[in-house]
Amino acid sequence: MRCFSLALVVLLLPLAGCEEEGVLRPGANDHETLQQALLAAQPGDVIQLGEGTFRLQRGLSLTVSRVTLRGRGPQATVLSFRGQTEGSQGLLVKADEFLLEDLGVEDTAGDAVKVEGGKGVTFRRVRVEWTRGPSPDNGAYGLYPVQCERVLIEDCAVSGASDAGIYVGQSDTIIVRRNRAERNVAGIEIENSKNADVHDNILTGNTGGILVFDLPGLQVKGGRHVRVYNNQVHDNNEDNFAPPGNIVGQVPRGTGMFVMANDHVEVFGNTLRNNRTVSLAVISYLVTGLPIEDPAYDPYPESIYIHDNTFEGGGDSPDPTRQLSLAIGIYLRPIPDVIYDGLVDPKKLREGRLPDELRLCIRNNRRIGGTFGFANIDAANLPSGMPRISRDLGPHDCAHPPLSAVSIPGVGP
Amino acid sequence: MTRLARGVLLVGGVLSVVAGCGADGPGPEVCRDVRTGPPCTKLSGFGLFRRPEAQEPAEGVWPFEPNSALFSDYTLKYRFLYLPPGTQAQYSEDEGFALPEGTILAKTFAYPLDARRPTEGIRLLETRLLIHRPEGWVALPYVWDEAQQDAVLRPVGTTIDVSWIHTDGQRREINYVVPNTNQCKECHEDSRKVLGTIGVKARHLNRDYPYPWGSENQLAAWTRLGLLRGAPPPEAAPRLPVWDDPRTGSQEQRARAWLEINCAHCHSPTGSARTSGLDLLYAQQRGYDIGVCKPPVAAGRGSGGRRYNIVPGRPDESILVFRIESTVPDIMMPETGRRLPHTEGIALVRAWIESMPGTCP
Numbered sequence: 001m002r003c004f005s006l007a008l009v010v011l012l013l014p015l016a017g018c019e020e021e022g023v024l025r026p027g028a029n030d031h032e033t034l035q036q037a038l039l040a041a042q043p044g045d046v047i048q049l050g051e052g053t054f055r056l057q058r059g060l061s062l063t064v065s066r067v068t069l070r071g072r073g074p075q076a077t078v079l080s081f082r083g084q085t086e087g088s089q090g091l092l093v094k095a096d097e098f099l100l101e102d103l104g105v106e107d108t109a110g111d112a113v114k115v116e117g118g119k120g121v122t123f124r125r126v127r128v129e130w131t132r133g134p135s136p137d138n139g140a141y142g143l144y145p146v147q148c149e150r151v152l153i154e155d156c157a158v159s160g161a162s163d164a165g166i167y168v169g170q171s172d173t174i175i176v177r178r179n180r181a182e183r184n185v186a187g188i189e190i191e192n193s194k195n196a197d198v199h200d201n202i203l204t205g206n207t208g209g210i211l212v213f214d215l216p217g218l219q220v221k222g223g224r225h226v227r228v229y230n231n232q233v234h235d236n237n238e239d240n241f242a243p244p245g246n247i248v249g250q251v252p253r254g255t256g257m258f259v260m261a262n263d264h265v266e267v268f269g270n271t272l273r274n275n276r277t278v279s280l281a282v283i284s285y286l287v288t289g290l291p292i293e294d295p296a297y298d299p300y301p302e303s304i305y306i307h308d309n310t311f312e313g314g315g316d317s318p319d320p321t322r323q324l325s326l327a328i329g330i331y332l333r334p335i336p337d338v339i340y341d342g343l344v345d346p347k348k349l350r351e352g353r354l355p356d357e358l359r360l361c362i363r364n365n366r367r368i369g370g371t372f373g374f375a376n377i378d379a380a381n382l383p384s385g386m387p388r389i390s391r392d393l394g395p396h397d398c399a400h401p402p403l404s405a406v407s408i409p410g411v412g413p
Numbered sequence: 414m415t416r417l418a419r420g421v422l423l424v425g426g427v428l429s430v431v432a433g434c435g436a437d438g439p440g441p442e443v444c445r446d447v448r449t450g451p452p453c454t455k456l457s458g459f460g461l462f463r464r465p466e467a468q469e470p471a472e473g474v475w476p477f478e479p480n481s482a483l484f485s486d487y488t489l490k491y492r493f494l495y496l497p498p499g500t501q502a503q504y505s506e507d508e509g510f511a512l513p514e515g516t517i518l519a520k521t522f523a524y525p526l527d528a529r530r531p532t533e534g535i536r537l538l539e540t541r542l543l544i545h546r547p548e549g550w551v552a553l554p555y556v557w558d559e560a561q562q563d564a565v566l567r568p569v570g571t572t573i574d575v576s577w578i579h580t581d582g583q584r585r586e587i588n589y590v591v592p593n594t595n596q597c598k599e600c601h602e603d604s605r606k607v608l609g610t611i612g613v614k615a616r617h618l619n620r621d622y623p624y625p626w627g628s629e630n631q632l633a634a635w636t637r638l639g640l641l642r643g644a645p646p647p648e649a650a651p652r653l654p655v656w657d658d659p660r661t662g663s664q665e666q667r668a669r670a671w672l673e674i675n676c677a678h679c680h681s682p683t684g685s686a687r688t689s690g691l692d693l694l695y696a697q698q699r700g701y702d703i704g705v706c707k708p709p710v711a712a713g714r715g716s717g718g719r720r721y722n723i724v725p726g727r728p729d730e731s732i733l734v735f736r737i738e739s740t741v742p743d744i745m746m747p748e749t750g751r752r753l754p755h756t757e758g759i760a761l762v763r764a765w766i767e768s769m770p771g772t773c774p
Binding site for chain 1: 590594595596604606685687707716718721732741743748773
């Protein structure tokens, strides 16, 4: 059995020196220690990381399904990628049933943790941080599942992402709850995804708090069935620090929430406070001014229902550096609580108006220290300089049936 | 045994079923039964080479070359195909050839000591194997020893400091990265998480190779030698240009060939960069899909402040050019497999974009 024993010697060498059984600790070559463990993992394994800072100059990757990577707490166990020289993520996962919990990920060159095509993804008590604060040189996304199914992100904290702190893209069946996203360009972004519950999160100090977007040109589109509720969205007034060219680069500082081009979105029970460009805007992709070369793409937001939210302050100082805030607010001061661009799909009009089931419905919202405000900015006529801005809530005094809650097997309330 | 030790033991297990190592140790015959055996820890166990230091293959191991090759920091690359006796590859016009279980594909990376005289001495760095097993393809990186006599399995990869004299006569130094087995998957795995080959396609192989018996088209030679069934005559098979040989295609065709072999293993509808919506396969005809006036999706600072992937006539405003020129980890494309920019390939892509008509909004 020469071959066998040789394999043992070769493969075991780098791991000598572990004290506590099964717990990996920071040492001389953390990349090799962790990558070795990720390569060696078998389905069902729990990889435990001890306290301390693992110093990593190269990205890590995992391709084995049903693996848990667990630290001793988001402050206690840190994967530090400061000075990373290789890999465009901190950790790249291409596997199903992945669980990451109780650790911090700092200063990755690009995205912090990306999960691609995974069925069953959980992030719990994960801290992602770019420690120098907002900078266009920070990585784009913090927690980044894309083309995944069954995504649970809870009790995490992300700050400093130059795109979105928590970004769920092209995915299905998603719960994002009890997270804190601070000083990112976008706090939470749900993009080209369906069946998402985003609730009880705190979004503060970002450029924009929550973005629910549907974009053209991607394999998975038709974002729909998104519930955004009971979130605290306040003081998202950070200057936009996204590298130019990216879609989030268009988001004005002081944005509470954008719903763009998605269908069937229910926004309720949220508190939106002191977001100085606009608290909540429902817009079509057309207002970005970007070309659409995707015949299958629907740029209009439809069947949106905004109810029982609380607004306070905000809209008083729109970001003059972004085209979008000019579009929203050029004739309005302060900008009302909910802005609608009024662009509708001409093909869907019946007798000149949208069928009831596709309308934007707005009911029972309140404003602290004033009257709840709304404006349809008639973006279609903005270029002519003569938009017929309407503050009349009458056409939107309607309700859609509540969207059903997202349920992930094995995940409680 | 600790849990960790078990896990590590299973590194072998991932790549093999732990069984069947002969009492005599790995010899060529033992390790060549790659379908059931454990992975040889030494490359010599496969018996692929008669003279490894010169990358001279053993009998039944066939060298080959693609029309255009992935840029790998100016390394020399030596590619080989081994098919189990009595088996054949099945031709496909567009897809990778179907290869039987037991197939070994080997690719050795080496630097010339002096790139102006590449035949006068090379340093072998690593040999990557793709082995077709019953459970699918497995990828194994072997790192060559200093004496250049044998290479040792390193599933976790490594880095090697290398220097060589480049074609311009200047000494170059690089911290060369040997990928780990997961990184192999980043390029070789598709959206179904199935590992596969990249270069073993008709359009890449349809060219002449300088065999010991003389120059012969590879598809014709493989057919004549009984290695390949179902192939049409070479004239009737697809063929990609050689990116740096103007006799083989127009500037646009050669740029597109360079983009396919350098990018399309990820940037295709089934590759790992499918999420970006960018498709750089040679056959893609839609301008938007190859990036013309296409805004970035999740590029982060990879956008370089530019608005579109390709702006006709304006390479300096095209994100694609920014990223192939970069060597910053989260900006550079491809993400793995190089540390240097491919100056000559970039010049070709720039010239193509320069000559492209039209504008973006």
